[in-house]
Amino acid sequence: MPGAAYQLQLRPTTLDDAAMVADLEALRDPLAPPDPELLRHWWRMADALEKAMRRIAVHDGAAIAYVSASHKLWNGDQTRYGTVRLGLRGDVWTDAGFAHLVEVGESWLRQESAQVAVARMRGDFGRDLAALQKLGYRENRRMRLSELDLVAGRERILDAREQSRRRMRRQGVEMRVLSDVDDPEKYRKLYELIIESERDIPTTVPWRELSFAEWKEFWLSTPTIREDKFWIAREGERVVGTSVLDTPIERGLPSTAFTGTSRAVRGRGIARALKYESMGQAIEDGHTRVRTNNDADNPPILAINEEMGYRPVAPLIELHRKLE
Ligand SMILES: CC(C)(COP(=O)(O)OP(=O)(O)OC[C@H]1O[C@@H](n2cnc3c(N)ncnc32)[C@H](O)[C@@H]1OP(=O)(O)O)[C@@H](O)C(=O)NCCC(=O)NCCS
Known part of the structure; x- marks a missing residue:
């Protein structure tokens, strides 16, 4: 068991890390685990067609935390939106650790001069949703899975x-x-x-x-x-x-x-x-x-x-x- 989550040793990802991140996400919805091959493709496409940053923390050969931030190539005077994606394994989950991941994503977006951070979270992932709301995130739209x-x-x-x-x-x-x-x-x-x-x-x-x-x-x-x-x-x-x-x-x-x-x-x-x-x-x-x-x-x-x-x-x- 790693130490406090806010001491997570985040490092930049390589494309090979997509498999570990897919496994981390699969823990939350084992009946529909993400396809590692597809996630790798999305990472490649985000690097080619958008701007993106990804960090991972690994313990005992498995991802325990993940954060990415990305944005489309903005044009004109549109609002500059950027997206953060977050994953923190249940056994190391703390408010501080989650907030740290959000901060890592947001600070990259700020450097990129994004104006609004966007996070998409399933409604039944109550702890993460509540943590985002505590950090000032507010519902803007809803989708139905x-x-x-x-x-x-x-x-x-x-x-x-x-x-x-x-x-x-x-x-x-x-x-x-x-x-x-x-x-x-x-x-x-x-x-x-x-x-x-x-x-x-x-x-x-x-x-x-x-x-x-x-x-x-x-x-x-x-x-x-x-x-x-x-x-x-x-x-x-x-x-x-x-x-x-x-x-x-x-x-x-x-x-x-x-x-x-x-x-x-x-x-x-x-x-x-x-x-x-x-x-x-x-x-x-x-x-x-x-x-x-x-x-x-x-x-x-x-x-x-x-x-x-x-x-x-x-x-x-x-x-x-x-x-x-
Ligand atoms: C969604 C979309 C694919 C529907 O295409 P379409 O060829 O008009 O669909 P269909 O004619 O097969 O069926 C539409 C049904 O929705 C119903 N409908 C249309 N507007 C509606 C509304 N406001 N409320 C309720 N039902 C509505 C229609 O009455 C029709 O049902 P019916 O045949 O029983 O009358 C088309 O509107 C579209 O391309 N939208 C943009 C892309 C998109 O949003 N895609 C979906 C997400 S990926």
Whole structure:
């Protein structure tokens, strides 16, 4: 057992530390442990497309504490938001140790001239949430982490997929996985659709729109995103919708990475049809559960998920604190 947590010996991470940090996070949700390969990818992408700092404390070959701070490349006169991520193992958890991790993240953000620190914490992680509130963090938004049981819902989901397929056929909308689409412009069309629909996801912290090259690198090099699990809807030559399932490599649960439709086609059942294709495929691939995480202020996607049978796991709370 290490000493007091505030004496944590934090050191900068290497990419190899992602496995230990994934293990630290897995202790909090053993039924859905993060995939180490995916975490490593996110670290690489944060270094390539954003600015980031990460520190870890290790004891007996395992991570006992972790803090990262990162921010998107700010432009113009937007508020400069930065994000802190925190992990402190239960057996070494103290208020002082947790506050120290927050301070390490915030002081890096201050050096970067960030104006607001953002932390996202599950609502059922009461101790960490209370500690953040004590440090001045206040709720700004809420997301809903929810889960679909593909075993209990199997027949219902496969039936609904059939109904959706019929509805799409009547409308002349074709649904396929990206790997089966024979159009040399498919990536650019998908990029344009995703950029357009991402703008409509409710958020306080603004997105930085990726260039086509950055988007391609970010999405298509993600080890858990595969073109044969990447559903797209086409109307004629146009790509009008997508839903993509993140499929873990080493461990963890599949989860929907993104669903979006172009503004011109909304309300015609296209997102629902894509999600049913994606879930039907997950059932056929032998998955038993899938997760999704959506903003609580996004009624259309919540309506689809509820109808599909998703059940809440926990709220995910986004908290903000102004940095002096
Ligand atoms: C969310 C989104 C994908 C839905 O796409 P869509 O093609 O319009 O979805 P569908 O037509 O299949 O279904 C939408 C359902 O939500 C319902 N809905 C829409 N607005 C609603 C509201 N304010 N309250 C309740 N239900 C609502 C619709 O009535 C429809 O249900 P119905 O067919 O039973 O009438 C689309 O709005 C979008 O791209 N948004 C931006 C990206 C995003 O937020 N993605 C989700 C998070 S990754």
